[in-house]
Amino acid sequence: MDPQTEIELQAAAFRRLQKHLMEDRTDAQNIDLMNLAGFCRNCLSRWYQEAANERGIEMDKTQAREIFYGMSMDEWKANHQTDASPQKQAEFDVAFKQNVTDKS
Secondary structure (H helix, E strand, C coil): CCHHHHHHHHHHHHHHHHHHHHHHCCCCCHHHHHHHHCCCHHHHHHHHHHHHHHCCCCCCHHHHHHHHHCCCHHHHHHHHCCCCCHHHHHHHHHHHHHHCCCCC
16 A cells, blocks of 8 residues: 555544544543543544644644534533543543653
8 A cells, every 4th residue: 555545544544533532422421531541532632733743833732622622622521521420530540640641
């Protein structure tokens, strides 16, 4: 496979993952994703930001999240986020420390 086709397929897979998380499974909470898989929507938006910054594109965390989420975090939280139990929050603290190396 040529490199351009590979990039296009990777981009298509990313867009499908984004659609799945943002449209098909809004019920899947970020805290549950992080606790189970070690990443969540916020991680994906951060990776997007990091890729942009590596290419000299100025983008902060808020901008990256709005691009990934398609709305502000306040809107997402109001529409889709539920309260986490103390147990889930404790699990998240562990998962975050294990999986998020750059806390910017």
